[in-house]
Amino acid sequence: MSLYEKPAHILHDMLTRKEISARELTEDVLSRIDAVENEVGAYLLEMRETAIAEANRVDAKIAAGKEIHFLAGIPGAIKDNICTKGVRTTAGSKILESFVPPYDATVMTKLHDADAVILGKANLDEFAMGGSTENSAYHPTHNPWDTERVPGGSSGGSAAAVASGTAIWALGSDTGGSIRQPASFCGIVGLKPTYGRVSRYGLMAYASSLDQIGPLTRDVTDAAHLMNVIAGHDVMDSTASRADVPDYTKALQNDVKGLKIGLPKEYFISGMDSDVEASVRMAIADVEAMGAEVREISLPHTDYAVSTYYLIAPAEAATNLERYDGVSYGVRVDGEDLVDMMTRTRTEKFGAEVKRRILIGNYALSAGYYDAYYLKALKVRTLIQQDFTRAFEEVDVIMTPTAPTPAYKIGEMTSPLQMYLQDISTVPLNLAGLPGISVPCGFTAAGLPIGLQIIGRPLAEETILRAAYAYEQAHDFHTKMAPIGGKA
Numbered sequence: 001m002s003l004y005e006k007p008a009h010i011l012h013d014m015l016t017r018k019e020i021s022a023r024e025l026t027e028d029v030l031s032r033i034d035a036v037e038n039e040v041g042a043y044l045l046e047m048r049e050t051a052i053a054e055a056n057r058v059d060a061k062i063a064a065g066k067e068i069h070f071l072a073g074i075p076g077a078i079k080d081n082i083c084t085k086g087v088r089t090t091a092g093s094k095i096l097e098s099f100v101p102p103y104d105a106t107v108m109t110k111l112h113d114a115d116a117v118i119l120g121k122a123n124l125d126e127f128a129m130g131g132s133t134e135n136s137a138y139h140p141t142h143n144p145w146d147t148e149r150v151p152g153g154s155s156g157g158s159a160a161a162v163a164s165g166t167a168i169w170a171l172g173s174d175t176g177g178s179i180r181q182p183a184s185f186c187g188i189v190g191l192k193p194t195y196g197r198v199s200r201y202g203l204m205a206y207a208s209s210l211d212q213i214g215p216l217t218r219d220v221t222d223a224a225h226l227m228n229v230i231a232g233h234d235v236m237d238s239t240a241s242r243a244d245v246p247d248y249t250k251a252l253q254n255d256v257k258g259l260k261i262g263l264p265k266e267y268f269i270s271g272m273d274s275d276v277e278a279s280v281r282m283a284i285a286d287v288e289a290m291g292a293e294v295r296e297i298s299l300p301h302t303d304y305a306v307s308t309y310y311l312i313a314p315a316e317a318a319t320n321l322e323r324y325d326g327v328s329y330g331v332r333v334d335g336e337d338l339v340d341m342m343t344r345t346r347t348e349k350f351g352a353e354v355k356r357r358i359l360i361g362n363y364a365l366s367a368g369y370y371d372a373y374y375l376k377a378l379k380v381r382t383l384i385q386q387d388f389t390r391a392f393e394e395v396d397v398i399m400t401p402t403a404p405t406p407a408y409k410i411g412e413m414t415s416p417l418q419m420y421l422q423d424i425s426t427v428p429l430n431l432a433g434l435p436g437i438s439v440p441c442g443f444t445a446a447g448l449p450i451g452l453q454i455i456g457r458p459l460a461e462e463t464i465l466r467a468a469y470a471y472e473q474a475h476d477f478h479t480k481m482a483p484i485g486g487k488a
C-alpha cells in the first residue's frame with residue numbers, strides 16, 4: 001500500500017516511529033497529484049514549494065527529538081473559500097480571481113500551529129452554492145470513482161482529493177450539505193460540526209447563520225483528530241461556542257450498546273435510489289445487531305426544509321455578496337460611471353447560479369414580500385428545530401441516507417430545482433444547527449459509494465463519532481480507494 005492511500009492516524013504513527021519522513025510522505029502525495037490530478041481536477045491551486053518546506057520543518061522537529069502534533073507533516077487540502085494568508089483564495093469565483101487574503105482564517109492558524117502540510121486550495125461551487133462542483137467558475141471536478149460523474153459539492157474538490165489520494169485529509173464548509181454530500185458521493189467521511197463549534201473567521205460567508213467548517217477524511221478516527229485541531233471558541237467569531245472542547249478521540253470506543261437510534265419516516269422518501277435505500281437500511285440493521293435500539297420517529301416539517309433553506313440561504317447570500325462591488329472587494333470591470341462599473345463588475349464576474357440566488361434572496365427580502373417569504377421561512381425554521389428537539393427527547397442519534405442518490409453524471413442535472421431537491425436530507429441539520437456525519441455504508445451495483453448520515457444533538461459530536469466509528473469498524477468500506485490511476 002502506497003503512503004498516499006493511508007489515513008492520517010497510521011501515517012502519524014509511522015512518522016513518530018521514524019519509519020517515514022514527512023518529506024517522503026509529502027513527495028509521495030505530490031507524485032500522486034502528478035499521476036491523477038489531470039483526470040480529477042480537485043485543485044484550483046497547488047502549493048508544492050511551501051508544502052515541502054513545511055514537511056522539512058516537521059522532519060527537523062522529529063530529528064531534534066521533539067514531540068509532534070497529530071497532523072504534523074500530514075498533507076491536506078483546503079477548500080478555496082477559506083482564507084489563506086498570502087495565497088490566492090477565489091471561492092471558485094471570477095470576481096475573486098486575483099484576491100490574496102492578507103490574513104489567515106482561524107482554522108488555518110490552528111492548522112499551522114499543528115504543523116500540518118498544506119498542499120493546495122481545493123475546487124468548489126462558486127461561493128459554495130451548489131451540490132456538484134459544476135458551478136465552479138474555473139473547471140468541474142470529476143468523481144474519482146467514475147470520472148464522468150460529479151464528486152458532489154460544494155466541497156467537491158476537497159472530497160475528490162481525499163478519495164483519489166491527492167490529499168490525506170481536507171477541510172470543507174457545509175451550509176446545506178456541502179461536506180456530507182460530497183463525502184457520500186466520494187466514499188469518504190465528512191463531518192459537519194454543530195453551528196458555532198468551529199470558528200467561521202476567514203470563511204468567505206455564504207449564509208452566515210448556516211455556514212460551518214468541518215473535516216473530510218478517510219475514516220472516522222481521522223475526523224475525530226481533525227476536530228481536536230479545529231474546534232473551539234474564537235474571539236474573532238461572535239457565534240463561536242464557548243463550550244469546552246472534548247478530546248473527540250475518546251468517542252472512538254467501538255460500542256453502541258443501548259444507543260437509541262431514530263429513523264425519521266419522512267427521510268425514506270419515494271424516488272430514493274433503491275441501492276441507496278437498501279444499503280442504508282442494512283447499515284441500520286447492522287448497528288441494531290451491535291446492541292443499539294432502533295425506533296421509527298417523525299420529523300413532521302421535513303417537507304418544508306428545502307423551500308425554507310432556499311429562501312434563508314439566498315437571502316443571507318444576497319446580503320453577504322453585496323461587498324463584491326468592484327470597490328470594497330472583487331476585481332473591477334470599468335464602466336462609464338459608478339453604477340455602470342458596479343453593474344458590469346457583478347454581471348461579468350458572477351456566475352449564473354450566484355446571480356440566481358442573489359435575485360431570489362433580494363426578492364424574498366424586499367419590502368412587499370419580506371413577511372410572505374423571508375419571515376415565514378424563519379418561522380418554519382423554528383418548527384424544524386422543534387421537530388429535532390422533540391425527537392432528541394426520545395433518541396440519541398438519528399440515521400438517514402446522506403443523499404437520495406449516488407453521484408450523478410456531469411451535466412445530468414439540468415434544472416436548478418432538481419438539484420435543490422437533492423438536499424432534502426442534509427439542509428434540515430443546518431437549519432437546526434445540528435452536527436452530522438456521513439460515513440461510507442456500501443456501493444451501488446455500478447460500484448458508486450453510498451453514505452449513511454448520523455445526526456446528533458447540539459454539541460454531541462462525540463455521540464455521532466461513537467456511532468460512526470462502531471459501524472465503520474465492523475465493515476471495510478472505508479478501506480477501499482477509488483479505482484483511478486491504475487488502482488482498483
Ligand code: GLN
Pocket residue numbers: 128129130131153154173174175176177178179206313423
Ligand atoms: N447544495 C446546497 C446549496 O446549494 C448546499 C451548499 C453548501 O452546503 N455550501 O446551497
